[in-house]
Amino acid sequence: MSAASHRFDAVVAGGGLAGLAAARRLATAGLSVALLEKRDRLGGSSAMSGGWFALSGTPVQRRAGVEDSDDVFLADMIDTGGGDADEELLRALVARQTHAIEAIDRADAWTDELKVSAGMTVARAHLIRIRDLLAQLEREAVAAGAVLLRGHPVDGLVTERGRVSGVRSADAVFAADAGVVLATGGFSRSRELLRLFVPDQAAAMQYGGVGNTGDGLRMAWMLGAGLADIGHVSGTYGQHADASDDEHELLTANYLGGILVNARGERFADESESYKVLGSAVLGQPGRIAFQIFDARVRAQSRPGVPLSDMDRIEELGHLHSAPTIRALAQDLGLPGGALERTIDRYNDAVVGRRTDPFGRTGLVNGVGALRPVDAGPYYAYPAVTAMTSTFGGLRVAPDASVRRVDGSAIEGLSAAGEVVGGFHGASYMTGTALTKALVFGVEAADAIARG
Ligand SMILES: Cc1cc2nc3c(=O)[nH]c(=O)nc-3n(C[C@H](O)[C@H](O)[C@H](O)COP(=O)(O)OP(=O)(O)OC[C@H]3O[C@@H](n4cnc5c(N)ncnc54)[C@H](O)[C@@H]3O)c2cc1C
Structure with a gap:
């Protein structure tokens, strides 16, 4: 006109x-x-x-x-x-x-x-x-x-x-x-x-x-x-830093039983919180990145084509890391030696009630869903950042x-x-x-x- x-x-x-x-x-x-x-x-x-x-x-x-x-x-x-x-x-x-x-x-x-x-x-x-x-x-x-x-x-x-x-x-x-x-x-x-x-x-x-x-x-x-x-x-946690405008890569494996660790290999939050709350928490971590760490049981819950749960697509894009042991996974990610193993041991202890979770996690998402230990290899990691999606x-x-x-x-x-x-x-x-x-x-x- x-x-x-x-x-x-x-x-x-x-x-x-x-x-x-x-x-x-x-x-x-x-x-x-x-x-x-x-x-x-x-x-x-x-x-x-x-x-x-x-x-x-x-x-x-x-x-x-x-x-x-x-x-x-x-x-x-x-x-x-x-x-x-x-x-x-x-x-x-x-x-x-x-x-x-x-x-x-x-x-x-x-x-x-x-x-x-x-x-x-x-x-x-x-x-x-x-x-x-x-x-x-x-x-x-x-x-x-x-x-x-x-x-x-x-x-x-x-x-x-x-x-x-x-x-x-x-x-x-x-x-x-x-x-x-x-x-x-x-x-x-x-x-x-x-x-x-x-x-x-x-x-x-x-x-x-x-x-x-x-x-x-x-x-x-x-x-x-x-x-x-x-x-x-606040931004949403869970997207790969190289995601394109044509295809988002949001994943919340933490809501399926994974945990989040920072670049020191340490947990820093209750992973069942809203991904907006986690988004803010991740912006305060070194390098503003967090790794979603999970095991084969969580990987088996991937839902191809379903946003937030599609691990297959993220693997196809080359953005999912895997290794037979936690130690090998940590090496692949460049995390400090032993830190990830210690973190997972402590988390697993909390899940089975041997200690109290320092971040108060009691469920998979928003307090709902029973937690399970991260102990069924192979193990996976998805490095993700906070994206301002909306x-x-x-x-x-x-x-x-x-x-x-x-x-x-x-x-x-x-x-x-x-x-x-x-x-x-x-x-x-x-x-x-x-x-x-x-x-x-x-x-x-x-x-x-x-x-x-
Ligand atoms: C990757 C991603 C995943 C998301 N997933 C979900 C989800 O699963 N569930 C959910 O509830 N929300 C989700 N959101 C948020 C949700 O998509 C948005 O909040 C919602 O779509 C907003 O709709 P809208 O019509 O207000 O804005 P938009 O759909 O963004 O449309 C606004 C339009 O206005 C146009 N515009 C801007 N300025 C002007 C101007 N000056 N003149 C004319 N046109 C203009 C823009 O170009 C755009 O086309 C997601 C967002 C992203 C980015």
């Missing part, structure tokens, strides 16, 4: 899961809508993600005999966030999960993969075929008349008498009579914002959608938007996705959804809640605009 003014009922900035969900919902509600995506392709971090969604009371859980409920889901999120998350938002997330479930149904994107992961007390992480879901939302949005424009970075919000009335992209203005949805993702690719908000995390490997430089955050901030959870942003703090919003100023008042005409938003996580993060919130509140933002 050339230098001009374009008029729509609504404009969505950003074409990841939240943006596509919003554009599709707005268009199917009969509004004219333009989605502007900065990059030449849609998808953002959503397309790179593992595809785990946190959902409760689903048919997948029922088939697997997992007892879960909205109340337990809510309680787990509150607990994971250390009481710092916005409970009103969490209640809305749980109550409106149906938005996500319906979209996944329409895309036929369910799998039967279900597991307990960070922050959960029951198996609630559902593996969804994320690319099928995104493709379906895109198809539905286009079929309903949404205009999807790639290569169109939004670089400013237009206001009239204090109300957001459109966006600017290069030399064009896109008027949005009913409202603008910011769905520009987080700031995991902005070293500047990471240094500003969480300087102790700025050394993490930058990851996530290449366009995710916090643009929406800055634009709303200029209008007085409040922020939530921003100081809690930044779970962001704009303060109300449950209807309207953006709130520092004083709590609404910025008229402006909604936000997805990773650009904060308030859902507090101090830490439950696996799968980033995708669930992006989908649920993309729809919610659209509904609020359509209601007028």
Whole structure:
């Protein structure tokens, strides 16, 4: 489109899961809508993600005999966030999960993969075929008349008498009579914002959608938007330092029974903690690296094609070390002689109750699952770092996705959804809640605009 003014009922900035969900919902509600995506392709971090969604009371859980409920889901999120998350938002997330479930149904994107992961007390992480879901939302949005424009970075919000009335992209203005949805993702690719908000995390490997430089955050901030959870942003532990943007290499063998050791061959944390908590801990270790050490019993639990559990793929990529004995493994990794053997002996003693675990580990993940000694050779090691995959703090919003100023008042005409938003996580993060919130509140933002 050339230098001009374009008029729509609504404009969505950003074409990841939240943006596509919003554009599709707005268009199917009969509004004219333009989605502007900065990059030449849609998808953002959503397309790179593992595809785990946190959902409760689903048919997948029922088939697997997992007892879960909205109340337990809510309680787990509150607990994971250390009481710092916005409970009103969490209640809305749980109550409106149906938005996500319906979209996944329409895309036929369910799998039967279900597991307990960070922050959960029951198996609630559902593996969804994320690319099928995104493709379906895109198809539905286009079929309903949404205009999807790639290569169109939004670089400013237009206001009239204090109300957001459109966006600017290069030399064009896109008027949005009913409202603008910011769905520009987080700031995991902005070293500047990471240094500003969480300087102790700025050394993490930058990851996530290449366009995710916090643009929406800055634009709303200029209008007085409040922020939530921003100081809690932390990287995710478990990625190889050489992972490419096209394929993440996140592995959490620690949740299957492995341990973590630093470059001195020593443990430094309760390995069942959230990978965000571990991410921060690893940034404080020598060389900012930790090795996931595990035995053949854990290796046998690899799930090819299942993100976070696919050891086969990591071996294919040449990033998994193995050796018949702990001593040989330590030599291969260049760890100080004897240290790894001592560490594993002590850990195994704690598992069988001969001593107390100095880090308080009592379960595989989040306190759930019985521990087993690391004693069945051959032995394996995965050297991994902390990657800033997503930044779970962001704009303060109300449950209807309207953006709130520092004083709590609404910025008229402006909604936000997805990773650009904060308030859902507090101090830490439950696996799968980033995708669930992006989908649920993309729809919610659209509904609020359509209601007028
Ligand atoms: C490797 C990896 C694995 C992950 N795994 C999981 C998981 O299994 N479960 C989970 O819940 N979460 C996971 N996450 C986090 C999750 O993927 C994101 O939080 C979520 O996808 C964010 O969705 P979104 O729509 O808000 O943002 P995105 O999907 O990132 O989309 C934002 C879009 O906005 C565009 N944009 C940015 N600025 C502008 C601008 N100025 N104008 C126009 N467009 C703009 C970007 O280019 C991008 O396309 C993972 C993240 C990564 C990187």
